[in-house]
Amino acid sequence: MKRLSIVKQPLFSTINDHLIDYPTPSNLNYFWSFGSLAGLCLLIQMATGIFLAMHYTPHVDLAFLSVEHIMRDVEGGWLLRYAHANGASMFFLVVYLHMFRNLYYSSYSSPRELVWCLGVVILLLMIITAFIGYVLPWGQMSFWGATVITSLASAIPVVGDSIVTWLWGGFSVDNATLNRFYSLHYLMPFIIAGASIVHIAALHQYGSNNPLGTNGTVDKVSFYPYFYVKDLVGWVAFAILFSIFVYFYPNALGHPDNYIPANPMSTPAHIVPEWYFLWVYAILRSIPNKLGGVAAIALVFIALLSLPFINTSQVRSSLFRPIHRKLFWLLVADCIVLVWIGQQPVEDPYIFLGQAASVYFFLYFLVFLPFLGKFEQFLVYYKNPHLRADESSLNTAPVA
Incomplete structure (x- = not known):
């Protein structure tokens, strides 16, 4: 009786409906774990990003030095920086695998069109967020990457040059650009989190697809305690892979030129x-x-x-x-x-x-x-x- 009274509360009933008693097709495999892994990656990025923002200085003369200050002087700062930088790569890896699974099993088919479209919107928001975040360390690749990519908007007829000027906050990539990108980079993860909640709500409206692509309403079991274990196995495997990169190969996925302070007078040989x-x-x-x-x-x-x-x-x-x-x-x-x-x-x-x-x-x-x-x-x-x-x-x- 006590459990029933708790479940009737609005917050607990929502958790119960979507995480505990949520009806799940009984034949789901481990490829369906990438959705929860993507949520875990988002939480890691938001948590590490908030702590990094406490020590970062969004100014062209101080941004690079503030990142080095985080790495050298802040207690555990190197771990925050490497977890955030490599966490972005892990986030994209998980989302790409999640999307390929959807393509293989046609999980985008009716009636889940909205689920897929929201996922594509989330991917676009992730790309924008990661790009403006890559500019913040203010290294060589950050500066020139921002210059090249934002200049693409100038190709748009009539309004292209105005868009570029608005993005830059002036007539070149400078301090106004860095401040704008810092503000947007702090804001965007919360927009992604909101879009993710809507994405999950749209998914739970019709339920998850299954590997056979058949009607799964005839053979469903509750998510807990049957399927959370599969997600947990995926989380442990992800934690092992993530830890290997953070502790042993923290710069393997980055570009060495970004450890050189931004210099508008020196163009890198190859901008990637x-x-x-x-x-x-x-x-x-x-x-x-x-x-x-x-x-x-x-x-x-x-x-x-x-x-x-x-x-x-x-x-x-x-x-x-x-x-x-x-x-x-x-x-x-x-x-x-x-x-x-x-x-x-x-x-x-x-x-x-x-x-x-x-x-x-x-x-x-x-x-x-x-x-x-x-x-x-x-x-x-x-x-x-x-x-x-x-x-x-x-x-x-x-x-x-």
């Missing part, structure tokens, strides 16, 4: 973003025209957002779609190639390889997926003549 931006950067560089490159990046997110509405397959899981399974793994390989191309110099053969990889990326989302469902349906009817006979008999049967 963080690894989790490289696939987008490779697509951008594949277009020789600046406006075309910006349009290609916009098309990436348009393609992702439109995916639930242009998909024509009646079968969700790739376990039963051999053609899509091959195309999907080609997409995974294609994205890896794009990441590799993004860190190479802008010269042949990398230009051609980047263009070819970019073409396949768009072909997968805008051509293959919309037509593959129709083609699969044709194959089913072609290989099973009795289905055509059954359908024709239904069409010619007299109406009672």
